[in-house]
Amino acid sequence: MCSGYRIELLMSVWLLTGCHHASHDQAAVTTERTSNGVIASALVPGMIHGASSSDPRAAQYYENPQAVVEGKRLFSQYNCSGCHSNGGGGMGPDLMDNQWIYGDRLEQIHQTLVEGRPNGMPAWGDKIPDAQLWALAAYVRSMSLPQTIAANTGDTPSQTPAPVPREAAQDTGWSPPPGTTNDYTDVIKGPQ
Amino acid sequence: MCRERILTLLLVGSVPLAATAQTVPSPVPAAEVFTRESIGHALAAPTPQAGHTAPSQANAPPDDGQWTMPSKNYASTRFSSLQDISPQNVAQLTPLLSFSLAVNKGQEAAPIVADNTMFVVTAYPNYVYALDLTRPGAPLKWRFSPKPVPASQGVACCDVVNRGGSVDHGKYIFNTLDGQTIALDVNTGLPLWRTQLANINLGETITMAPLVAQGRVYVGDSGGELGVRGWLAALDEETGKLLWRAYSTGPDRDVLIGPGFKPFYAADRGTDLGVSSWPPQAWKIGGGTVWGWVTYDAELDTVYYGVANPGPWNQEQRPGDNKWTAGIFARDPASGQARWFYQYTPHDEHDYDGVNEQLLLDMPFAGQMRKVLVHPDRNGYVYVIDRRSGQVLSADPFGPVNSSRGVDLQTGRLILNDDKATRLGRTTHDICPTASGAKDWEPSSFSPDTGFIYIPHENICMDWQNLEVNYIAGTPYVGADVHMKPGPGGHRGALTAWDPVNRRPAWVVKENFPIWSGTVATGGGLVFYGTMDGWFKAVDAGTGKELWKYKVDSGVIGQPISYRGPDGHQYIAVLSGVGGWAGAVVAGPVDPRDGSAALGFINVMSDLPKYTTAGGTLYVFWLPH
Numbered sequence: 001m002c003s004g005y006r007i008e009l010l011m012s013v014w015l016l017t018g019c020h021h022a023s024h025d026q027a028a029v030t031t032e033r034t035s036n037g038v039i040a041s042a043l044v045p046g047m048i049h050g051a052s053s054s055d056p057r058a059a060q061y062y063e064n065p066q067a068v069v070e071g072k073r074l075f076s077q078y079n080c081s082g083c084h085s086n087g088g089g090g091m092g093p094d095l096m097d098n099q100w101i102y103g104d105r106l107e108q109i110h111q112t113l114v115e116g117r118p119n120g121m122p123a124w125g126d127k128i129p130d131a132q133l134w135a136l137a138a139y140v141r142s143m144s145l146p147q148t149i150a151a152n153t154g155d156t157p158s159q160t161p162a163p164v165p166r167e168a169a170q171d172t173g174w175s176p177p178p179g180t181t182n183d184y185t186d187v188i189k190g191p192q
Numbered sequence: 193m194c195r196e197r198i199l200t201l202l203l204v205g206s207v208p209l210a211a212t213a214q215t216v217p218s219p220v221p222a223a224e225v226f227t228r229e230s231i232g233h234a235l236a237a238p239t240p241q242a243g244h245t246a247p248s249q250a251n252a253p254p255d256d257g258q259w260t261m262p263s264k265n266y267a268s269t270r271f272s273s274l275q276d277i278s279p280q281n282v283a284q285l286t287p288l289l290s291f292s293l294a295v296n297k298g299q300e301a302a303p304i305v306a307d308n309t310m311f312v313v314t315a316y317p318n319y320v321y322a323l324d325l326t327r328p329g330a331p332l333k334w335r336f337s338p339k340p341v342p343a344s345q346g347v348a349c350c351d352v353v354n355r356g357g358s359v360d361h362g363k364y365i366f367n368t369l370d371g372q373t374i375a376l377d378v379n380t381g382l383p384l385w386r387t388q389l390a391n392i393n394l395g396e397t398i399t400m401a402p403l404v405a406q407g408r409v410y411v412g413d414s415g416g417e418l419g420v421r422g423w424l425a426a427l428d429e430e431t432g433k434l435l436w437r438a439y440s441t442g443p444d445r446d447v448l449i450g451p452g453f454k455p456f457y458a459a460d461r462g463t464d465l466g467v468s469s470w471p472p473q474a475w476k477i478g479g480g481t482v483w484g485w486v487t488y489d490a491e492l493d494t495v496y497y498g499v500a501n502p503g504p505w506n507q508e509q510r511p512g513d514n515k516w517t518a519g520i521f522a523r524d525p526a527s528g529q530a531r532w533f534y535q536y537t538p539h540d541e542h543d544y545d546g547v548n549e550q551l552l553l554d555m556p557f558a559g560q561m562r563k564v565l566v567h568p569d570r571n572g573y574v575y576v577i578d579r580r581s582g583q584v585l586s587a588d589p590f591g592p593v594n595s596s597r598g599v600d601l602q603t604g605r606l607i608l609n610d611d612k613a614t615r616l617g618r619t620t621h622d623i624c625p626t627a628s629g630a631k632d633w634e635p636s637s638f639s640p641d642t643g644f645i646y647i648p649h650e651n652i653c654m655d656w657q658n659l660e661v662n663y664i665a666g667t668p669y670v671g672a673d674v675h676m677k678p679g680p681g682g683h684r685g686a687l688t689a690w691d692p693v694n695r696r697p698a699w700v701v702k703e704n705f706p707i708w709s710g711t712v713a714t715g716g717g718l719v720f721y722g723t724m725d726g727w728f729k730a731v732d733a734g735t736g737k738e739l740w741k742y743k744v745d746s747g748v749i750g751q752p753i754s755y756r757g758p759d760g761h762q763y764i765a766v767l768s769g770v771g772g773w774a775g776a777v778v779a780g781p782v783d784p785r786d787g788s789a790a791l792g793f794i795n796v797m798s799d800l801p802k803y804t805t806a807g808g809t810l811y812v813f814w815l816p817h
Contacts, residue, residue: 079661082417082668083346088786088794090776091349091417091668096783120346122666153785191802 055107061138062169068161071139074132086152087143095143098175105169109137138164145176216799220622220653222680224594231598232588238694242556245693246640250490251552257756261358262302262401266488267552270637272754273715276762277815282718282730282740285813289330293808297779298771301356302751303810308758309333311359312810316345316352316369322381326758334381344370344392347666349417350773351780356401365409367398373411373427385432395420395666404429405488408525412482416500419669422480424497426528436528440480440499440516441466447516448528455532456582457604469512477663479503480517484547484633494531495523496565500545506658506671507541508616514539518546522582532582537571537606541614542595543627544571549635551645556693557585566692568636568647570629573599576692588695590688591630591649592679595623616658624653626676628773635751639713642733644689644698646719648707651679651686652796674792687721689736699736708774710751722748724770725803744768746807747775761817769808779806
């Protein structure tokens with residue numbers, strides 16, 4: 001845990017100075033962390049939809065254009081893009097589609113960032129300030145929205161991601177309107 | 193040519209970029225790369241009459257029909273002298289059996305055959321299967337599950353591959369993604385020892401095939417895209433105890449450089465160059481991993497291995513030659529002390545790891561027989577190096593090259609093309625070869641009958657822009673936005689039969705997709721290889737003519753082998769299962785709409801899902817009798 005604490009301090013230095021240069025500390029980001037009991041997946045045995053908890057801190061990050069812009073900046077600064085690319089994935093899963101292994105509400109994404117996930121997602125809970133984790137969660141949720149995909153794939157001169165709509169907080173899950181995104185992988189045609 | 197380029201740009205400009213991310217981009221124009229004649233160099237003209245090219249008997253003993261190590265022999269010729277299967281009868285080659293590996297990720301391993309048992313290690317979670325070749329259907333003798341830590345998947349840069357194990361003295365020895373080396377009893381499948389070598393919390397994994405030679409096991413780390421510090425370790429084969437570990441960067445005492453270090457070129461002489469050729473402290477996170485092929489030379493009692501790229505990819509964050517990355521070490525096996533080093537790509541700025549295979553051959557050069565190693569590098573050149581001294585005798589391009597203008601054979605230094613330098617805030621277009629190289633890890637073979645080296649490789653180029661990157665332990669440390677594209681001609685792969693004596697290709701077979709499988713050459717006059725769209729093929733070793741092909745269940749990126757079965761007949765085996773860096777678009781959790789995904793490979797492979805699906809199967813082929 002000492003090593004994790006050092007990393008947090010180093011990050012504070014970056015934030016204060018705006019310096020993006022590497023620290024050469026060999027401190028490890030631990031990938032194991034005990035759960036604090038928050039439900040991490042919408043899939044809850046024996047429970048009906050709507051029964052899972054929500055976090056009041058999440059509310060301010062919906063319909064929040066500043067949060068997603070800040071989240072996009074942090075997504076690069078904290079090397080999220082190293083694994084998830086510009087949403088297309090690589091070492092980590094892609095974030096452009098509408099599949100959410102651990103849930104798509106902002107508090108669920110925040111929880112994933114805090115706790116890490118067993119197949120290699122690091123736990124960032126005690127290493128990144130919480131407000132930044134919420135901004136990152138908002139941007140991650142935004143990455144499958146049509147406007148954000150367009151911005152991230154160069155389809156538009158604007159690089160501004162879309163704010164997360166309030167509907168995305170619904171317990172039943174929410175998808176962008178049909179035909180606007182996520183259709184690409186539904187049908188793949190063979191070579192012509 | 194200029195007009196063509198302008199037209200291409202206009203076309204791209206008129207189509208939404210998001211659409212181009214889902215279609216394969218236009219190839220780089222042929223005029224963008226240098227000709228072989230203009231950048232290939234040798235210290236002397238070819239003298240083929242001075243002798244026959246072949247490995248020495250010490251490094252390639254007479255074929256016993258087994259396949260106990262991925263490279264077949266110390267010389268790494270991957271040549272099977274078996275002759276049952278020939279150009280005359282290969283049309284009758286047919287599957288004898290298939291066996292599901294229960295893992296649908298990239299399968300890069302070579303099946304191993306020893307004492308009539310076949311051993312296969314899979315991609316993560318690194319199952320090991322032992323199959324009894326003496327009984328119909330080759331039933332399972334045992335299966336071992338090493339249970340690597342699942343989080344290791346999250347620090348594996350380019351799929352969760354494994355390049356195979358080896359059998360020696362009753363043990364099957366292999367590595368796990370989470371950094372262990374394990375020796376199993378070949379009869380029971382029970383571990384005799386397991387040694388933890390890599391630390392995933394620092395971003396280290398292990399994907400390479402260990403080399404077992406003279407009672408030692410050589411293992412190196414992966415993780416050059418995560419700011420790790422590369423190393424090669426030697427373990428005692430009987431106990432698994434660490435004998436020595438040589439780092440690729442840092443002070444001489446860590447690199448195991450001492451009085452016996454005699455590099456051929458002046459640029460490699462000096463004290464603690466592994467520190468002084470970096471910005472302060474950068475060597476600690478500078479990469480130089482050892483994830484490719486380690487070779488033992490029984491004649492000169494020397495170990496050779498290539499060192500991977502420096503990190504991060506953004507070269508502007510690490511001015512200097514960045515020793516000892518992107519080069520090759522020769523070491524004393526007992527002490528680990530370095531004998532010589534040669535840097536293929538000083539201050540690499542295109543991700544040109546130096547980890548590809550080295551074939552140990554006796555070859556005529558300048559009128560006499562020389563003990564050389566031949567190495568086709570990611571940077572696009574086939575190097576012929578005197579393996580006693582580390583002197584480069586010749587370096588010739590075998591794929592598309594414009595990132596450099598040849599190798600200066602007086603200084604040994606690669607001559608960079610400033611037009612293809614990589615920069616922050618500016619995209620450099622049409623760099624050849626691409627980051628994964630004119631050729632990646634997939635190993636070549638050599639036939640002493642033809643004298644050709646059968647190089648499976650890529651024909652891919654790229655656009656590159658540097659990005660500022662922070663070091664955070666256990667996360668990617670890359671700093672580049674890369675988009676790959678096909679090389680001249682549009683075919684993305686090639687099998688080149690390279691004539692090392694005359695320094696030219698004898699023939700080239702073009703493939704639509706990059707060839708990410710190894711090759712095996714046989715005494716019957718055939719060369720076998722697989723394609724990423726799922727064809728397993730045999731071509732004539734002399735002419736390259738395609739003589740046979742069979743469609744397997746998934747793309748092939750494994751290493752084919754040839755062996756003699758218990759009945760005395762020749763068999764061919766290979767793993768299917770597409771993946772790896774090039775196959776991430778099929779095997780990985782990747783969205784093809786983002787061309788920068790999987791470190792830029794998706795841009796040039798977005799059509800692969802039309803041709804194949806994920807899989808993982810062992811195939812054995814035979815001539816029915």
